[in-house]
Amino acid sequence: MMFLRGNAACPGCPIPKELDALLEVTGKKTVLVVPASCTSVILGDTQGGQPSTVPVIHSAFAAAPAIASGVAASLRMRGEEDATVVVWAGDGGTGDIGFASLSGAAERNENILYVCYDNEAYMNTGIQRSGLTPYGAWTTTTPSGKKEFKKPLPLIVAEHRVPYVATASIAYLNDYQSKVRKAKSIKGFRYIHLLSPCPPGWRFDAGLTVEIAKLAVETGVWPLYEIENGEFRLTSISKVLVDKSKRKPVEAYLRYQGRFSKMTPEEVKALQDYVDKMWEEIREMTKK
Amino acid sequence: MMFLRGNAACPGCPIPKELDALLEVTGKKTVLVVPASCTSVILGDTQGGQPSTVPVIHSAFAAAPAIASGVAASLRMRGEEDATVVVWAGDGGTGDIGFASLSGAAERNENILYVCYDNEAYMNTGIQRSGLTPYGAWTTTTPSGKKEFKKPLPLIVAEHRVPYVATASIAYLNDYQSKVRKAKSIKGFRYIHLLSPCPPGWRFDAGLTVEIAKLAVETGVWPLYEIENGEFRLTSISKVLVDKSKRKPVEAYLRYQGRFSKMTPEEVKALQDYVDKMWEEIREMTKK
Amino acid sequence: MIDLSEIPVAKPAKGSAGKTGTWRVLRPVIRYDKCTRCRLCIMYCVENTIDQEPNLYPKIDYDYCKGCGVCAQVCPTKAIAMVPEVK
Amino acid sequence: MIDLSEIPVAKPAKGSAGKTGTWRVLRPVIRYDKCTRCRLCIMYCVENTIDQEPNLYPKIDYDYCKGCGVCAQVCPTKAIAMVPEVK
């Protein structure tokens, strides 16, 4: 066990498991760089200690990729290139305030593994909209549902032409861990985007965390793929979902979540269309 | 004439012309938001006045898209939606320090026209590398040439799924102005990326500004295109350049520029390959 | 060497947030008769609070289990019941 | 109303950087006999310092022309010569 029990995550929060699964692969010689987020709180305090068994650098909200760049440079200087420098950041830290820093590190092709655990809002401050909040979702700053679509971050990062980009899900642990394993074996900037359901923020029963994560994939809302040196490849169950008939309707995913409860049928349809269109693009990409 | 003569641009600098051509289309009801850059200096001072005949808001280096978002909101409140809010920013302000702010404005689909004039380095501070400096180019912070490739910014912005993205060149003024015209007619976030040769920074004779800009297009280094609602379309002379035989070798472009003078034949070839591969991708995109 | 008491740092500790088992409202109880030792609950317990006994049966660490119910949901044989904590 | 002297602002002005024509080392001189009035020099003068006369001939505003030579380069008939400024 790399991530110790008895931490401050909400009941049902997948983050401890996600971190444990990551560290299981990257091992003891891992440095976690964690910007302001729910994880900052989960990581304990100077009094009670931290659940992490590897070094953690707490980071200002916008600074994690740069801190990681510095750590990577130092480890290179120390001759410890076998260590893995991981940024572990929420969707807000990744896609909003910290995005210039991420983009800069990607452009410099820094030797870091960036994991964005995406709970689709600012959860630590109590559920406010982020750029990665999906269309239609209620948050405290989108009381009538968000009007814009989710920022397609993994593809934007991929457009930086970094060696490795992948999506993952807590419901598909093997897929997730094998992506971490592959990422660990590659040098340069690697990016994994992990959909991370949040019971209080998404308004679902804590026991359903894995179920919801699964539905995201099964409905095609969250395709699992990797892009290695520009090559796009669907992974795990998503491979069969190019065929629309194999995908559950998005409604099946929305249903359990209070945050989508006020969506009108038209909005649900708009989201379904969006997902279908995304899969059309995916079909194009897989052809290449 | 919308941009007055007698300003502080270097001899041969295309910026005054680029701004004049822009304002000719967007007209008197334009607000320019300009972050720290060569243009900040060109725009005069509180003593001698400014060459611009439209309002200018000088901006901190990282703040222009956000300032423009605020101006756009105010103009909406004032009922002056016929005005155009333009961010006019260098490659550094756009792709490096200001990129989170740009990305945020794009995600919110703010009603602004963002023009990045790209002279491929921090010129105002005396030629330092930016994320958009091309492979092989000398700058004072890449004394042996930049090792990374140019950040493909227009495509990264396009991946934000904004209504309009285009590239342009001072050598193809009609193409540039018609793109500005189209952008003006669209609502939401519009982005034009304008390659802007810089005689002292690129180390070429001031008289060659237009010639160099033309060669960038003719060699395929700088493809002219637009992406409207996701639809990719080559424009102007670039339409015929998908055919490799129609493109001049990149060497023809590099030759006149001191910044590339130390590139090895291998590096030149790497750049040529990069350009060829880019055109392969363009070919794919035009097919869609 | 440097004096760590000067510098804000945290050291690894189980129970950094205390005995989080006290947060529990519902208690997961494994009916071992139904359990097939498939390990799914261990794999998916988001808190890492299910240990694998030498006999391969899962065992919940009630000191820290927060009672979220994920294990009960993922158990294919419905071998885990969520029962209210006695008050 | 607000007192603009309190607030750092600049007003539109020709010659905000002074008479930039004094920066010139080489002077573009149009040989009107060669000029076809194609307007390319006017279009591409990066300083906007070439005016179009009523007779459609280009005329350079030497007060501000910086002598970069772009006009000479773009002129299809080579009608513009860059001659050293007399010292």
Add this chain to the structure above:
Amino acid sequence: MIELSIKGRGGQGVVTAGELLVASSISEGFYGQSIPFYGGERRGAPVTSEVRLSKEPIFLHRRVYNPDVVAVFDASLFSVMNPLEGLKENGKVLMNSSNPRKVWRETYVVDATKIAQDIGLVIAGWAVVNTAMVGALANLLKEYVDLDALEEVVKEEFPGKLGEMNAEAVSLGYRGVKKVD
């Protein structure tokens, strides 16, 4: 001035309870102050909210160290912490419990869980006990809190049907509180 400390768990509406008391006291023309204590609070984790009620303006902003009244939403808290820490010698304790056990010189109980369950105030398996507790507290704090005013405040806070149910819980809590001798 009277000082309260309300102890419960994340998700039980401890902060709201304090605010309801303060709001009703203020609506009566008095003064009040509700001070939540924020840590990284989580569903199920222990939470405290402190309250001051007074007929005069309140100046203090520090936390409440020696409450006059402690309200315990959940008897199981005793196994995690000492909810009665700092309680004045002559202070009162209100317990949500079905079991009238004396924990302090002056102990009161109300079966808020049962009240909530009877009314149907159950969300995601949790009985919503805060309004019944607030009702019971109102009975102990008659000087500062008026039952009618409190019911009004509750109806304002919770719209529609939910308001009705909660107001009923308040009323049942008010009437259901018993002193343990």
Add this chain to the structure above:
Amino acid sequence: MIELSIKGRGGQGVVTAGELLVASSISEGFYGQSIPFYGGERRGAPVTSEVRLSKEPIFLHRRVYNPDVVAVFDASLFSVMNPLEGLKENGKVLMNSSNPRKVWRETYVVDATKIAQDIGLVIAGWAVVNTAMVGALANLLKEYVDLDALEEVVKEEFPGKLGEMNAEAVSLGYRGVKKVD
């Protein structure tokens, strides 16, 4: 201590000129200070660089208002500004010019442009006049600047062939300076 003001245009190496003087003075064990004035300077635009040379440590850091010597790289500057502003009554002027015209009580000329052209120091159509001017200044500032030391400094600053050429320009400038009577 002696104070200089060097006037020229962006691209003429005015700042380098000041630094060469200072460096050679320092290499002789003296003190020196070269203060460029930075605006948004552009190729062709007027530029100033100021210099202090001294046998004692220099404490001042303010700009030079009343130079002892003014060096003008380009006579055309007179049409843009007054390069001699603030010059001391008994100060000296060094002009780059082929035309020995008296502009101050004590005026010197050197045809730095011709020197540069003759040596082949021409870049992008511009004669590189700064080293010849520096050579000429060295002649006026013998107390602080030694010709040999200056040539050394120039060779260090410009590597290889270019150093040779510039050192020659220095030497020709030194010898080519003439007083205008």
Add this chain to the structure above:
Amino acid sequence: MLVQKGKVLALVGNHAVAYAVKQAKPQVLAVFPITPQTTMLEKLSEYIDKGELRAELIKVESEHSAMAAIFGAALAGPRVFTATASQGLLYMTEMIYWVGGQRVPLVAAVATRAIASPWSIWDDHQDFVSKRDAIWVQMMAENVQDAYDITLMAFRISEDPRVMMPVMMGFDGFILTHTMERVEVLPDSVVDEFIPPREFKLIDFDNPLGIGAVATPDNYAKYRKKAMEAMERAKSVIKEVMANFEEITGRKQYGLTECYMCEDADYLLVGMGAWVGDMRVAVSRLRERGKKVGLLKIRVFRPFPREEVREALKGRKGVVVFDRAYSFGSGGVLSLEVKANAYGLTTPIHTVVAGLGGKDVRPRDIEGALEDLTEGKLEEERWLA
């Protein structure tokens, strides 16, 4: 004297400020969430969603952009607002100086909070004072009512043509932001009258200006001098606005400072923010015990009430400044201000540094220090840590 009795509400600090903002009718807001400010943002979102406030809320991706967005918006004419805390206030530092230097009227609320590293979400004043050079009027609230009142006054002060400057309203994180108290709110119509329509507008297509263009040295220094003068003028404007507000509300506003039980006090306690309330109680108790102590509350931190402070300190036997912010390597920040501005006096001034990172300050701490002061037992600088 027309006293307009308003409604009495029970509000937490963040909602009280949101209420005042709603009444001031800004048209453009840009706020980025941060504890302990967030519930204010949420309330404002709700107002806009329900149509109670006709404004655009720009959901910026950072605080730098929040300040940038309202800066841009303010130049075009509308009234604007933002709020932040701690890291957020630091992250917008460049823009804080920017709007100050540009002399743009706007209002920002700061829910004060300690600064990392290490992380802390709890209260102290380190963030607020970090902006003391930036050409901003800075005021600090004592309680929730005060936060409401100051927010309203802030808009009026900021937009006064004699001031023309941003105003920052500080109020203690959690201690006020999350504490519910009694608040008397003004009727909307009264607020409409109290804050006249905004006149500031720099973006005008018929008079195109270059806003913030390079200033050459002479010009730059001149603008800064004007800012200094405006800051001095602000003192009387603030007093004028407070007097007017007092007239309207019947709530005593005092001015830049308030001196409580000062008349015959030999010893003076000086403080700013929410704990001033606790200090009142401490002073009263010591008075009951026969100690001649008084309390000087700093309500306006910038412009610093030099004259008032000097006046208040004169002739006392001893003074203790309670500081919730520290300038490492020099002293408590409020202390430094008091000492510097009172320079020349000889009243001994002590400092108590307390409440950093949310460390609660207990009754005995304040009374103890004050008592020690009267008994000559207080150190020059005492840390409660």
Add this chain to the structure above:
Amino acid sequence: MLVQKGKVLALVGNHAVAYAVKQAKPQVLAVFPITPQTTMLEKLSEYIDKGELRAELIKVESEHSAMAAIFGAALAGPRVFTATASQGLLYMTEMIYWVGGQRVPLVAAVATRAIASPWSIWDDHQDFVSKRDAIWVQMMAENVQDAYDITLMAFRISEDPRVMMPVMMGFDGFILTHTMERVEVLPDSVVDEFIPPREFKLIDFDNPLGIGAVATPDNYAKYRKKAMEAMERAKSVIKEVMANFEEITGRKQYGLTECYMCEDADYLLVGMGAWVGDMRVAVSRLRERGKKVGLLKIRVFRPFPREEVREALKGRKGVVVFDRAYSFGSGGVLSLEVKANAYGLTTPIHTVVAGLGGKDVRPRDIEGALEDLTEGKLEEERWLA
């Protein structure tokens, strides 16, 4: 006394600092260009390109990231460095406080420059002083030699286990950064000995720490108190380091302050930075005219040399502080520091605010103010604008 005579070079300030940095052998640098610091960055790039400095230069996309990158690098052990100015220093504000709070030894050079809006690339000290609360040692150079010397000492002070704190070396933009002067540089071997190997390292896979984790209120206050104590300790460490440096170089280092022509001075001028040189000249000239004037130079701004300043001011007839930074609504920043730290004295202290936004300060300005001071004609605060 072993005096190691070094090489004499002619260097502009930015190159002198780059030279010192090269000799200190940092392994990771992250610098973002900004006028007037840029030529230092360029020189460092060149050193690395030529193999004269074995280090990585991370070409970050902003200053926030520059400080973040060297922060991360420093935690893993290596010596690190960055440099910035003005907007850049403001843009990294959050990280400046971060590394201070985390007590990470590192060195940053600040080429001082005025702050926008309006834009100005010229010198004043507004940027430097904006970080005076942030748990940084701050020192300011008088000339190019001083910038070189302080940079070397900064590494040693920063890494001293009794201090363990970032150090900021300020030097006036253009006035020093771009001015070429005579610099005596130490042999590399001497520098190697002067700055012992760095011991600080927090990232250790066998002792995994959570660096900067949440601190609950009690803990937080405790850490801040320790920082305050370390800052006080830094005073003697700095003196010790300076004494050692003086021994090595034979260059007089004085300590936290230097008092020039002070012995019998009735009037004192106080200043910091490059214009101290001009003040020396002014003081000498007035001395020649028989005026008993002296000069107090503040070399270390944080920790502020309270004792030295009090000592220096005691018994003078009048003091004038020259300020190149202003805290709007209170006073000149250095003035405020001097007054607050000298509180209790009665020597009248005047302020001259000058040189803002690069406004050149002429001989007559300094001499004039000083002369007016001796003649009782100097205002309490004079603005040269």
